[in-house]
Amino acid sequence: MPSICLVPLMSLLATAAEPPLDTRIDASKVTTLPAPTVSSVADPVRATAPEPVLRIAAKASDVPLSEERYALARKAVRAGLEFLAQRQSPRGTWFEGEEVEPTDMEPRKRAASVAVTAMGLKAFAQAGDALEGRAAEARTRARNALDAAMGDAKVMDIVATGGIGNYVMSSVASALAAVGDADARLGAQRAIRWLSDNQWDGGEGVDPTKDWYGGAGYGNGKRPDLSNTQMMLDAMHDAGVSADDPAMQRALAFVARTQNRKTSNPAQWAQDGAGDGGFVYSPANGGESFASDAAGEGRYGEKLPTKSLRSYGSMTYAGFKSMLYAGLSQDDPRVKDALGWIARHFTFEENPGLGQQGYFYYIHAMSRALHASRLDGITDAKGARRDWREELIDAIAARQRPDGSWVNTVERWEEANEELATIYAVLALEEAIKPLKTME
DSSP states (O other): OOTTTTHHHHHHHHOOOOOOOOSOOOOGGGGBOOOIIIIIISSSBBBOOOOOSSSSOOSSSTTOOHHHHHHHHHHHHHHHHHHHHHHHOOOSOSSSOOOOOOOOSOBBSSSHHHHHHHHHHHHHHHHHTTOOHHHHHHHHHHHHHHHHHHTTTHHHHHHSSSOOOHHHHHHHHHHHHHHHHHHHHHHHHHHHHHHOOOOESSSGGGOTTBTTOOOSSTTTTOOEHHHHHHHHHHHHHHTTOOOOOOHHHHHHHHTTTTTTTTTTTHHHHHSSOOOOBBBBSSSSOOEEEEOOHHHHHHHTTTSSOOOOOOOOHHHHHHHHHHHHHHBBOTSSSHHHHHHHHHHHHHSEEEEEEOOOOOHHHHHHHHHHHHHHOOOOOETTTTTEEEEEEHHHHHHHHOOOTTTTOOSSSOGGGGGSSHHHHHHHHHHHHHHHHHHOOOOO
């Protein structure tokens, strides 16, 4: 695979003048940094990116897993899907009437239901053709509901002009890629084009020296963040977009600037920080981290004498898998350092740095990242070899309620909603029992 990464971006800086910043952007919230250097971003250690796997394994030996753990995971998935089938609205949706409150934006209802319905559809689609009865009917109703939403001009206007378009279209692309028929693939590609068009880049006057470059955010001129960017990359990966695609490589530049790593991230918060290889929420606006906020240091590290930001679990797994999806090898020093952070903070008990906040989001990002890594185990800080699939299955199954659902007692990020928490949990379990595809 050719090592294209950001080399063309360097030529762009030298040969083309960027248009002025988009009028939606507050220029005071965009930091200009040194252009990416050969050692840090423009000359990565490349590998064959993991192929998308969109169905769970038919048997334990394809994973690999013990028969006992495989059966436990399948049982938990079936119970979770049965709960979701019971909770589906007559229109085939989930999360009807619920509000999602994007960071620093107004709540969004209808668009949020489209996104969560798409995530639910993906959970059913990845379970394969063995679905029967109510579960099979729920999958069909969810597909019809998503098709209806995508064909509704008013809904699409809400998506395009509202605050969570990236969240919605990323979920839609991943769901339709998992469904996999010809019409669904076309729909996924339309969603991917929307995501690429709305990525912050030269089209909005954001050149590669800007810390917004390559990222995705909540929309309406709001700053990009790693959560939205990793969802965009999830969608592109699931839809089969090449790691060498320009949108993937632009996103890699943003992801690299979100890493708490002194030798490759010139941002002041990284230079003054721990340099631990983990990831924060966003490098934009001078950098921000919810873990810093949870530690009492301020979301922007503003309460410290010298600004630094704390890495945390969900964002570190998001950054780790994003680098793999963009074609970086595990021999790349940035990937190695991210994996080092993961090994030192390896747990299924909490979202490291945030406790129970965003636990199910964390466990889903963790499961996707470790499946993408092709690693069967992680050696933790104590030198113990940890089988991530078996531990993840045990941890999620232990939290499942008698009715098949999951819920977070901490309300933040909507995880007190049983439907959303259950969808995250089912998707995480499915990642743990997907078959492996090895590198060529």
